[in-house]
Amino acid sequence: xxxxxxxxxxxxxxxxxxxxxxxxxxxxxxxxxxxxxxxxxxxxxxxxxxxxxxxxxxxxxxxxxxxxxxxxxxxxxxxxxxxxxxxxxxxxxxxxxxxxxxxxxxxxxxxxxxxxxxxxxxxxxxxxxxxxxxxxxxxxxxxxxxxxxxxxxxxxxxxxxxxxxxxxxxxxxxxxxxx
Amino acid sequence: xxxxxxxxxxxxxxxxxxxxxxxxxxxxxxxxxxxxxxxxxxxxxxxxxxxxxxxxxxxxxxxxxxxxxxxxxxxxxxxxxxxxxxxxxxxxxxxxxxxxxxxxxxxxxxxxxxxxxxxxxxxxxxxxxxxxxxxxxxxxxxxxxxxxxxxxxxxxxxxxxxxxxxxxxxxxxxxxxxx
DNA sequence: ATATAATAATAGACAAGTCATATATAAGAG
DNA sequence: CTCTTATATATGACTTGTCTATTATTATAT
Numbered sequence: 501x502x503x504x505x506x507x508x509x510x511x512x513x514x515x516x517x518x519x520x521x522x523x524x525x526x527x528x529x530x531x532x533x534x535x536x537x538x539x540x541x542x543x544x545x546x547x548x549x550x551x552x553x554x555x556x557x558x559x560x561x562x563x564x565x566x567x568x569x570x571x572x573x574x575x576x577x578x579x580x581x582x583x584x585x586x587x588x589x590x591x592x593x594x595x596x597x598x599x600x601x602x603x604x605x606x607x608x609x610x611x612x613x614x615x616x617x618x619x620x621x622x623x624x625x626x627x628x629x630x631x632x633x634x635x636x637x638x639x640x641x642x643x644x645x646x647x648x649x650x651x652x653x654x655x656x657x658x659x660x661x662x663x664x665x666x667x668x669x670x671x672x673x674x675x676x677x678x679x
Numbered sequence: 680x681x682x683x684x685x686x687x688x689x690x691x692x693x694x695x696x697x698x699x700x701x702x703x704x705x706x707x708x709x710x711x712x713x714x715x716x717x718x719x720x721x722x723x724x725x726x727x728x729x730x731x732x733x734x735x736x737x738x739x740x741x742x743x744x745x746x747x748x749x750x751x752x753x754x755x756x757x758x759x760x761x762x763x764x765x766x767x768x769x770x771x772x773x774x775x776x777x778x779x780x781x782x783x784x785x786x787x788x789x790x791x792x793x794x795x796x797x798x799x800x801x802x803x804x805x806x807x808x809x810x811x812x813x814x815x816x817x818x819x820x821x822x823x824x825x826x827x828x829x830x831x832x833x834x835x836x837x838x839x840x841x842x843x844x845x846x847x848x849x850x851x852x853x854x855x856x857x858x
Numbered sequence: 859a860t861a862t863a864a865t866a867a868t869a870g871a872c873a874a875g876t877c878a879t880a881t882a883t884a885a886g887a888g
Numbered sequence: 889c890t891c892t893t894a895t896a897t898a899t900g901a902c903t904t905g906t907c908t909a910t911t912a913t914t915a916t917a918t
Contacts, residue, residue, distance in 0.1 A: 501904070502775040509782040519866050533777035537906060542867065565866045565913040584786050587794065588775035590801045592875095596681040596767035598712035602832045603688040605824045607763050615766065622769045645784040652853060653781045656846045663842045667835045674831060680874070698896050716876060721897065744883040744896045771905095862917075868910080876903070887892080 502588070503544055504553075506534050508580040511554055511572040518542045519567065532630060532657030545570055553579050601671070609675050616675075620668045627661040630654060681767070682723055683732075685713050687759040690733055690751040697721045698746065711809060711836030724749055732758050780850070788854050795854075799847045806840040809833060 510516065510525045518541050526536040548554040553576035556568045572580070597619055604612040633654060638644050689695065689704045697720050705715040727733040732755035735747045751759070776798055783791045812833060817823050 502773070502778050503904080505782075506778045509778065509785075512782075512785075517866070523865090530778075530781060531772070533772050533774050533781065535771050535773060537904095538867090539869080539907085540905060543869095561865095561913090563914065564864085567866060580782070581785060584779050584782055585790055587797060588779060590798065591774045591776070592714050593710070593712050594681070594714060594875095595712050595770045597770070598832055598835065599681050599685045599688065599709075600763050600767060601828060601835075602709060602712065603684075603691075603759070603763055604828045605821075606688075606691075606760060611764055618766060619769065642784070648853060649780055649783045652846075652850050653777055655849070656777065656780075656843075659842050659846055660839065663838050664835075667831075667838055670834070671831050674827060682874080696896075702895090716874095717897090718877085718899080719875060722899095740883090740895095742884070743894085746896060773905095860918080862915100864915080865913075867912085870909090871907090873906070874904080877901090879899085881896100881898080883895080885892100885894080888890085 501544075502534070503536055503540065504548060505580055505583045506530065506536070507541070507544055507548065508553060508572055508576050508583075511570055512577060512580060515569050515571040517567045517569055518545055521545075529633075532626070532660075533653060548576070552576075613672060613675060616668050616672050620665060620672075623661045623664040623668065627658060627665065630658045630661065680723075681713070682715055682719065683727060684759055684762045685709070685715070686720070686723055686727065687732060687751055687755050687762075690749055691756060691759060694748050694750040696746045696748055697724055700724075708812075711805070711839075712832055727755070731755075792851060792854060795847050795851050799844060799851075802840045802843040802847065806837060806844065809837045809840065 506526075507521060510521060510530070516524070518538075521541050522536070522538045526534060526541070545554065545556070549556055549570070552573060554570045554572055556570045559567050559569050561567060597615065600615060601612070604615075638647055685705075686700060689700060689709070695703070697717075700720050701715070701717050705713060705720070724733065724735070728735060728749070731752060733749045733751055735749045738746050738748050740746060776794065779794060780791070783794075817826055
C-alpha cells in the first residue's frame with residue numbers, strides 16, 4: 501500500500517501526529533499527488549505501529565488537547581527505502597468527469613458547458629495554490645537534494661493542471677462553435 | 680458510482696456482454712479515463728439488472744460459449760442522463776510513482792533514473808496507442824456530435840501523456856545534471 | 859456566559875476496487 | 889490427440905478508501 505509508505509516518508513522528514521499528517525501533509529504539501537482520508541490515516545498509523553515501522557508517544561499539552569506523535573523507526577526507514585526501490589505500476593485512470601464528457605453528446609450544450617466551467621474553476625484554483633508554494637532555497641546539501649525532488653513533483657502538478665485548463669478551454673470553444 | 684454510469688453509457692451505444700465491456704470498452708476505447716476490473720464489471724451488471732436499468736438475454740452460440748447480452752432499458756437511459764447532469768467531484772490524485780519521486784532524494788540517482796525510464800516507456804506507449812485510434816469521420820448529425828465528444832476526451836488523454844513524458848524527460852535531465 | 863472554531867483522535871458501516879482462482883466451451887496448432 | 893488460446897462467466901477473500909458521526913479539549917469571539 502502506497503499510503504503506508506507515503507506516511508513513512510513524511511514521518512521520516514519529521515515526527516508528526518495523525519492530525520498533522522492530514523492537515524500539514526496530505527491536505528497541503530502532497531495533495532497534488534496523494535490525498536488521504538482522515539480515518540484512513542489514523543488506522544494506517546495503528547497498523548504501522550503494530551508492524552514496528554513507527555512508534556508513538558503521547559505528548560501532554562496544556563494549551564490544546566494531548567496529541568500522539570509518531571516517529572519512524574529504523575525498521576520503518578528500511579521498509580521505506582525498500583519500497584522506494586520497488587517498481588510501481590503506472591497510474592490507473594478513473595475520472596468521473598471524463599465519463600461525463602465522453603457521453604456528453606447526450607446533454608444540451610448549456611448543461612455540459614456548466615460542468616466544464618466548474619472544472620475550469622477547480623483546476624485554475626489548484627494551479628494558483630501550487631504557484632503559491634514557494635520552496636525556501638537552501639544551502640545544505642541533503643536539503644538541496646530534497647528540494648530538487650519536491651520541486652519536480654510540484655512542477656508536474658502544475659503542468660497537469662495547466663494541461664487540464666487548456667483542454668477544458670478548448671472543449672468550451674469546440675462546443676460553442678458547434679464542433 | 681461512476682462505473683455503473685460508464686457501463687450504462689456504453690450499453691447505450693450498443694448492447695454488449697460483460698466480456699465485450701471489458702475487452703472492447705474498458706481495456707481499449709475508454710481506457711484513458713476509466714479502467715475496470717473484470718470481476719467488478721460482471722457484479723455491476725448484476726446490480727444494474729436488479730435495479731432494472733439493464734436487461735439481459737442469453738444468446739446461444741454454436742461456435743463459442745453462450746453469452747449474456749446486456750441492453751439498457753428506458754429506466755437506464757433516464758438514470759444515465761440524470762447522472763450526466765449531476766456535478767462530479769474533481770479527480771482525486773493518488774499516484775504511487777509520484778510518492779517515489781517526492782521521496783526520491785533517499786535513493787541513488789541510478790535507482791530513481793531506472794524508475795523514470797520505465798515510466799517514460801509506459802507513457803510513450805500509451806501515447807502511441809492513443810494516436811493509433813482513428814475515429815472514422817461521419818456525416819450523420821448525431822454521430823458527428825458523438826465523435827466531437829469522443830475526440831475531445833481522447834485529446835485530453837494524449838495531452839496528459841505528453842505532459843507526463845515531457846516532465847519525466849525533464850526529471851531525467853535535472854537529476855543527471857545533479858540539479 | 860455561551861457559541862463557535864481549531865485541535866485531536868476514534869469507530870462503524872459501507873462502497874469500490876483488486877487478486878486469484880475456478881469453470882466451461884470451442885477453435886486452432888502441433 | 890493433446891495443448892494452448894480466446895471466449896465467456898462467476899465467486900471468495902481481501903484491501904483500500906469513503907462517509908458519517910462521536911467525543912473531548914482549549915482558545916477565541918460575541
